[in-house]
Amino acid sequence: MSETIEKKSVQNFISKIANKDYSDAQTALQDAVAEKIKTKIRNYVSQEK
Amino acid sequence: MDFKQILKEQFKDLITEETLTAVHEAFEQAVNDKAEQRAELQVEAAVTKIDEDHTAKLQSLVESIDADHTAKLQKLVETIDFDHAQKLKKVLTKIDEEHTSKLQQVIEKYETTLNEEAESFRSRLVDEISNYMDLYLEKVVPTEQVNEAVENIRSRKVLEQIRQLVGINEEFVDSEVKEALLDGKNTIDSLKKELNEALEANTKLNHELNKVEATMLLESKTKELPEAAKSYVGNLLKGKSPEYIQENYQYVVEMFEKEISEQEETAKEGVKQRIVEAVDRPFTEELHEEISSPAPVTAPSVGGYLNEMKKLDGSRLRLKH
Numbered sequence: 001m002s003e004t005i006e007k008k009s010v011q012n013f014i015s016k017i018a019n020k021d022y023s024d025a026q027t028a029l030q031d032a033v034a035e036k037i038k039t040k041i042r043n044y045v046s047q048e049k
Numbered sequence: 050m051d052f053k054q055i056l057k058e059q060f061k062d063l064i065t066e067e068t069l070t071a072v073h074e075a076f077e078q079a080v081n082d083k084a085e086q087r088a089e090l091q092v093e094a095a096v097t098k099i100d101e102d103h104t105a106k107l108q109s110l111v112e113s114i115d116a117d118h119t120a121k122l123q124k125l126v127e128t129i130d131f132d133h134a135q136k137l138k139k140v141l142t143k144i145d146e147e148h149t150s151k152l153q154q155v156i157e158k159y160e161t162t163l164n165e166e167a168e169s170f171r172s173r174l175v176d177e178i179s180n181y182m183d184l185y186l187e188k189v190v191p192t193e194q195v196n197e198a199v200e201n202i203r204s205r206k207v208l209e210q211i212r213q214l215v216g217i218n219e220e221f222v223d224s225e226v227k228e229a230l231l232d233g234k235n236t237i238d239s240l241k242k243e244l245n246e247a248l249e250a251n252t253k254l255n256h257e258l259n260k261v262e263a264t265m266l267l268e269s270k271t272k273e274l275p276e277a278a279k280s281y282v283g284n285l286l287k288g289k290s291p292e293y294i295q296e297n298y299q300y301v302v303e304m305f306e307k308e309i310s311e312q313e314e315t316a317k318e319g320v321k322q323r324i325v326e327a328v329d330r331p332f333t334e335e336l337h338e339e340i341s342s343p344a345p346v347t348a349p350s351v352g353g354y355l356n357e358m359k360k361l362d363g364s365r366l367r368l369k370h
Binding site: 041044 | 171174178179186190192195
């Protein structure tokens, strides 16, 4: 589930770049990075449990 | 009845057989010729008539045939045209349908190929960029750091919960406790202020005391010393603490003695040199004058010391500690 969200955010970032929409691409990149860090945290929390 | 027979009966005894035959032949010839002429004329007329009749008939026949044929051809052409048009339409429709279906197939095939390829390319691109971002994030924000941050946040939450349970949090402190705490804080503050003032006064008094003690100690130690030594020692140890004076007094006096002895040696060397020069020269008064004149003053304390030496009428200094 989290992996799908992560992939979608990366896909969104690529599509913004492809459409030369650079201002939205920056936000999309931030979202993608945030999703990746969230995944890291989720993985750590699930390992702890 | 035959013409020859008629002539024979009429002219039986008058003409011979030969003449009869000749007349008969001539008559026959003439009749035949005439008949032929008339027959020819009649034939010509009949032929002309027939020709005209036939011409008119033929004309009408040709016209009727022509009209009939024209109509028939017209019909035939129309029929053929219609038939060909129908056939062409059918062929066109069929070709159109065939080409349309083929084009449709080609479009479907290429669309399928394009979509599949685009899909695979997109997924590959997303995977590769995602992997690169993972690697970069691992480099910039290591997993250990993230784990540590999570642990910190978790610990902070636990600590906050413990605080709430124990009641250290200000929200759980009631007004009386708060008032008592404020009162206590004020008392502590005022006491701290008084203590600071007392400490300040104490420090000041100690400082003054130290100053007085140091002055007294310095005076008691240097009262036996000559003025130059007193001034030298006073300059160096003035304003210092009694302990410092106690520790360093002897060293300063020794330093002064060493300096004086060095200057004395220098002065002796100078006097000896002048005496040697004076022996070689005829005039001795100048030498006496030079000897009686004071030595070059390097420092005010040293000059003062040399004056003291003159007063004591000796070249050696006796120091009492």
